[in-house]
Amino acid sequence: MTRRLDPDRRDRIIDACLELIAEAGVAGTSHRKVAERANVPLGSMTYHFTGMDELLREAFTRFSDTVVAVFEERLGAAGSVAEARAAVVGIIHDDLLASPRDLVLTHELYALAARSPEYRQITHRWMRRSRAALERHFSPDAAAQLDALIEGLSIHRALDTEPTDSRRTVDAVARITAP
Amino acid sequence: MTRRLDPDRRDRIIDACLELIAEAGVAGTSHRKVAERANVPLGSMTYHFTGMDELLREAFTRFSDTVVAVFEERLGAAGSVAEARAAVVGIIHDDLLASPRDLVLTHELYALAARSPEYRQITHRWMRRSRAALERHFSPDAAAQLDALIEGLSIHRALDTEPTDSRRTVDAVARITAP
DNA sequence: CAATCATGCGTACGAACGTACACTAGTTGC
DNA sequence: GCAACTAGTGTACGTTCGTACGCATGATTG
Structure with missing residues (x-):
């Protein structure tokens, strides 16, 4: 089993998502903006979450x-x-x-x-x-x-x-x- | 003064906007969708409202x-x-x-x-x-x-x-x- | 060491977006 | 009847979006 590089990447994404929603609303929140805020590549978004809905639900x-x-x-x-x-x-x-x-x-x-x-x-x-x-x-x-x-x-x-x-x-x- | 063709066009846009928000949220509302719902051309949006914000405020x-x-x-x-x-x-x-x-x-x-x-x-x-x-x-x-x-x-x-x-x-x- | 495999990323594509702006058409004033 | 004007439209541009997918990288197995 490959060890995880960054085990709380998922957590960081969720936190970044919440911060972003607080500032810009769900309307102003996108995969790209969350990724940038969380300092993760865009590709991580679809890797960790099946879509925006899953991310929002978890957040x-x-x-x-x-x-x-x-x-x-x-x-x-x-x-x-x-x-x-x-x-x-x-x-x-x-x-x-x-x-x-x-x-x-x-x-x-x-x-x-x-x-x-x-x-x-x-x-x-x-x-x-x-x-x-x-x-x-x-x-x-x-x-x-x-x-x-x-x-x-x-x-x-x-x-x-x-x-x-x-x-x-x-x-x-x-x-x-x-x- | 040119007579207005369709005097309640503005109203229709606002109503359509409210309906759309009720269904899809502010996040899922766009000029295009509102225009379609209200049966007005896209150009009417910017003509009647300076932008999304004005439309939302009026709605x-x-x-x-x-x-x-x-x-x-x-x-x-x-x-x-x-x-x-x-x-x-x-x-x-x-x-x-x-x-x-x-x-x-x-x-x-x-x-x-x-x-x-x-x-x-x-x-x-x-x-x-x-x-x-x-x-x-x-x-x-x-x-x-x-x-x-x-x-x-x-x-x-x-x-x-x-x-x-x-x-x-x-x-x-x-x-x-x-x- | 070679083969295999899971983790995770970079990129590119098509769709949808807001907005600007040149334009038509219909009205008014002379 | 023509010039000036205004209401309203169509379109096209540049941006941003979600998502798919091929690929790199490093661990695991034999």
Whole structure:
């Protein structure tokens, strides 16, 4: 068996792909640009991935796994319901979609998921995991509502004019999680 | 002044553009494909629009105006807080992003808005108007929270595995809008 | 050492792209 | 009826795209 020259070439390609999508969108992403960004020859693209679709699927899978891992960690560290509530507020205000990069990637993924089931599997997995993390502290009802609230508040925080009012976030989380 | 041959040619182009984005995403949309779909010659594209960006901006402006108009109408018809609450539930479950078309278009727009300020103006306007519509019935705090909740629930309804549970939606709306 | 084989790359091809621009045709003003 | 003008079109250019495929290179086997 021939030893691999550059074992994380595949990884580099995926990372470069995510960076590129964050900057230029899926619309502005091509094999050539990804290859250049990842410092691999164009031929590597078709060697490592059957096509653009496979590359995108792997890239967005990695992305969502990374984001949800932070989510789980934040919530896992909470030892009480009060701490869990605080964690949720923190997630909305600090972590999730805080960087433009994550915001763009999330919506590019959603746009793909809205159009084709093969990407919807990725969002399904993502949402299932985040809801499960919430259910360790809250009832299933509250978890589902909170999950949606986190989504909505994160988006509006990023795409609305109004500056964020953390008091409102705290209040909303309290209302949803009240017994 | 020369009379226009086909006065709604521009409109047709914009509509065709939206249809195409709904099917193939911004990534799969080109001047040529839009022209074909709208039954106009390729030359018309550059004649009516300075470039892809102008076309996309106009298309998404029209789209968001249409969606928010339905939103306003639904809420405007409510004569009491209770009716307004019911309208919100209805919006989440029936209207908004109910069709795959609207879902795709929304996220394609968000992806653009996440990346560039010129598209963010469109989302700003959209969110300002929907929040204003909510504020006719609810306090500014509740309106902002509701707006986010609507966003999040609509998304999760579309991209999550779980079937929608309308009882949860009613409950969440009640919690947010409780005095 | 020779034969074999998998890994990985360079290149080239045809299709599709955005855009510029010379142009036609039909209208207006005199 | 002719000159000036404008709305709208057809085409062609240079670029970029995805992908196929023949080839190099270095390891493995006998």
